[in-house]
Structure formats: C-alpha cells, structure tokens
Amino acid sequence: MNIGQAAKASGVSAKMIRHYESVGLLPPASRSDAGYRQYGDKDVRTLQFIRRSRDLGFSIEEIRGLVGLWQDRTRPSREVKALARQHLDFLDRKLAELQSMKYALAHLVSCCHGDERPDCPILENLAGERT
Amino acid sequence: MNIGQAAKASGVSAKMIRHYESVGLLPPASRSDAGYRQYGDKDVRTLQFIRRSRDLGFSIEEIRGLVGLWQDRTRPSREVKALARQHLDFLDRKLAELQSMKYALAHLVSCCHGDERPDCPILENLAGERT
DNA sequence: CCTTGACCTTCCCACTGTTGGAAGCTCCAT
DNA sequence: ATGGAGCTTCCAACAGTGGGAAGGTCAAGG
Numbered sequence: 001m002n003i004g005q006a007a008k009a010s011g012v013s014a015k016m017i018r019h020y021e022s023v024g025l026l027p028p029a030s031r032s033d034a035g036y037r038q039y040g041d042k043d044v045r046t047l048q049f050i051r052r053s054r055d056l057g058f059s060i061e062e063i064r065g066l067v068g069l070w071q072d073r074t075r076p077s078r079e080v081k082a083l084a085r086q087h088l089d090f091l092d093r094k095l096a097e098l099q100s101m102k103y104a105l106a107h108l109v110s111c112c113h114g115d116e117r118p119d120c121p122i123l124e125n126l127a128g129e130r131t
Numbered sequence: 132m133n134i135g136q137a138a139k140a141s142g143v144s145a146k147m148i149r150h151y152e153s154v155g156l157l158p159p160a161s162r163s164d165a166g167y168r169q170y171g172d173k174d175v176r177t178l179q180f181i182r183r184s185r186d187l188g189f190s191i192e193e194i195r196g197l198v199g200l201w202q203d204r205t206r207p208s209r210e211v212k213a214l215a216r217q218h219l220d221f222l223d224r225k226l227a228e229l230q231s232m233k234y235a236l237a238h239l240v241s242c243c244h245g246d247e248r249p250d251c252p253i254l255e256n257l258a259g260e261r262t
Numbered sequence: 263c264c265t266t267g268a269c270c271t272t273c274c275c276a277c278t279g280t281t282g283g284a285a286g287c288t289c290c291a292t
Numbered sequence: 293a294t295g296g297a298g299c300t301t302c303c304a305a306c307a308g309t310g311g312g313a314a315g316g317t318c319a320a321g322g
Contacts, residue, residue, distance in 0.1 A: 004269065014270090015310065034317055036270055045258065052257045057232045060307070070254045080253050081245035088240060091233045095226065101188045102222045109219060114212035122211050123201045126183045127176065135298060145299090146281065165288055167299055190278075 003029075006039035010047030020050065025064055058087055134160075137170035141178030151181065156195055189218055 007014040017037075020026045026046065029037035049070060053063045065083055069075045111121040138145040148168075151157045157177065160168035180201060184194045196214055200206045242252040 002270070013309080016308080018272090019309080032270095032317095034270080036317080048259055049257050052259070054308090055232070056236050056257075057229070066254070066257065069251075070258060074249050075251075076247045077243050077249065077251035077253075078245045078247060080251045081240060081243045084236060084240045084243070084253050088233065088236050091229055091236065095229050095233060098188070098222055098226050098229065101186070102219065102226060105187050105215060105219050105222065109212060109215045112208050112212045112215070114209045116207040116209060118205055118208065120200075120206075120208035120211045122208075122215050123197070126180050126187075126197065127201065128179055128183070133299070144280080147279085149301090150280080163288095163299095165299080167288080185279090 001039040001044075003037045003039065006037075006044055006047060009044045011051045012047045017047065020060075023060060025050065025060060025067070056087070057091060062087060132170040132175075134168045134170065137168075137175055137178060140175045142182045143178045148178065151191075154191065156181065156191060156198070187218070188222060193218060 001009070003014045003017055006012075007017060010017075012020075017026070021028060021037075026043075029039060029043065032038055046067065049067065050063055053066055058066065062083060066080070069080050069083070108122045108125055132140070134145045134148055137143075138148060141148075143151075148157070152159060152168075157174075160170060160174065163169055177198065180198065181194055184197055189197065193214060197211070200211050200214070239253045239256055
C-alpha cells in the first residue's frame with residue numbers, strides 16, 4: 001500500500017504521515033524498489049490510533065506516550081489513565097480560558113448598539129475606559 | 132520612555148512590542164540618538180489596547196482592524212460589533228470543539244479502572260475497538 | 263515505444279504567537 | 293574606567309499543518 005492509500009484508509013494526510021515519521025512518532029516505513037513508502041494494515045491501524053488521539057486533542061508528545069503504552073501489552077492501565085487525566089486537566093484549563101474570553105466579549109457585544117453612530121463600548125473597554 | 136518601561140507600563144513584553152512593530156501593527160517608534168526606541172503615553176495606551184484585545188483572543192489581524200477602527204473617530208459602531216461577533220463565533224466553535232473532546236475523553240477516563248491490570252478502555256477506544 | 267497524468271520522493275517555506283539566545287552597543291553608577 | 297542593566301538586530305525554536313517546487317515512477321492508452 002502506498003502512502004496515498006494509507007492516508008485515505010487512516011484519515012491522516014500523506015503530508016502528516018511523512019511528518020510523523022520524521023519526528024519519530026512512526027517507525028520509518030519500508031520502501032519499494034523505487035523508494036515509495038509501503039504500508040500494511042498494521043500501519044494503518046497505528047495511523048488511525050494517532051488520528052483518534054489527535055481528535056481528542058493529544059499533542060504529538062502525548063501520543064508518543066500513548067502509542068508506547070498501547071504497544072506494551074503489560075502496561076498498567078493506571079499509567080494510561082494518568083496520561084489521559086493530565087490531558088483532561090489541560091482541556092479544562094483551555095475551556096475555562098476560552099469561556100472567560102467568551103463571556104467578557106459577549107457582554108461587550110451586547111452593550112454595543114451596532115449602528116451608524118461612532119461611540120462603541122467595545123472599543124472603549126479595549127481602550128481601558130471603564131464601561 | 133525606553134522599551135522596557137513601555138513594556139512594564141503596558142503589560143506587553145519588549146520582545147512582543149518589537150514584533151508588533153515589525154509586522155506593522157504598531158508604527159515604527161521614534162528613536163533616541165543611540166537608536167533606542169522611544170515611547171510616550173499614547174504609545175502605551177495603544178499597547179494596552181492591543182494587550183486587552185489579545186486577552187480576549189483576537190488575532191493580530193483582527194487587532195489590526197480593531198486599532199484601525201479605534202483610531203477612526205467616525206467609524207460606525209456597527210463595524211466594530213461585526214468584527215467582535217465574528218470573533219465570538221470563532222470562540223464558540225473552539226469551545227464546542229474542546230467540549231466535545233473533553234466529554235469524549237472524560238467518558239473514557241471514567242471507564243478505565245486505572246490499576247495495575249493492563250486492559251484499558253482508553254487505549255481500546257483509540258485503537259478503534261468499540262467499547 | 264512514447265506520452266500523459268497521477269502518484270511518489272525530498273526540501274524548503276508559510277502560518278499562529280511567543281520566547282530564548284548571541285553578539286554587540288549604550289547608559290548610568292560606583 | 294569598569295561593571296551591570298538595558299538596548300539593538302538577527303536567528304532559531306516551539307506545535308501542527310498546508311503549499312509548492314523539482315524531480316522520479318508507474319500504469320494506461322495511442
């Protein structure tokens with residue numbers, strides 16, 4: 001299977017497959033006589049694992065850890081759970097950050113009449129004048 | 132006022148002040164005889180405006196627009212509100228994305244017993260096995 | 263056999279925003 | 293005059309992804 005096929009089958013772009021290989025997240029793929037990367041079902045499964053991990057927002061480094069644990073049949077699930085919890089905390093912090101941005105901005109937007117007049121509470125707030 | 136003073140006064144690092152100038156978000160600062168950038172109260176107010184905008188998650192390009200509108204005394208507040216709404220939509224999309232990640236991952240974490248045993252619903256899910 | 267188009271290769275660059283560092287200059291106080 | 297803090301510019305890195313150029317390969321069809 002060439003890289004394009006593996007990309008379609010896994011949902012990871014060919015660009016990213018090469019990138020993951022270059023950063024060592026994937027072992028170097030075997031090559032055809034012409035130098036084309038060759039993939040098998042096992043590789044596609046690994047790529048899908050990576051894609052699902054990315055869909056959950058895990059970083060490359062975290063995924064490196066997850067793949068390692070995945071391939072170690074004797075890992076304690078405790079370790080996996082710890083890694084997942086850590087990422088969950090990260091998501092919570094990000095969510096809180098975005099949510100406070102959202103509420104602050106939503107308030108300002110609701111205060112702005114949004115017509116042809118130039119006075120605008122949004123700009124006034126950004127400029128530091130208390131609204 | 133040197134760049135370090137302006138940085139302290141505005142809450143924007145000296146590094147970032149130079150960067151904002153280099154990308155044209157700030158006009159080139161005037162220079163002392165020795166080539167040091169000189170800032171006044173007006174510049175500090177602009178920097179604070181930029182910092183508050185970044186605190187709300189606006190991108191550099193969006194801030195470029197906001198600063199332009201801010202400095203145009205005759206802008207209709209409609210335009211500011213449109214820009215803000217657009218960013219609000221962006222925040223909503225990001226929030227929804229993170230939230231779905233969070234719920235999916237939280238579910239998996241709650242399913243994993245997290246002890247010394249190797250079987251783990253988190254890895255099984257990432258591997259594509261239905262849980 | 264040759265051409266064409268789709269696919270592959272490597273390499274470099276772009277983007278988001280921010281930080282760090284190196285080499286060298288300036289300013290101020292001791 | 294010397295040291296340290298602060299300034300200058302330039303270059304690189306981070307994460308992750310996409311775009312593109314220049315060139316090799318493969319299969320189909322004339």
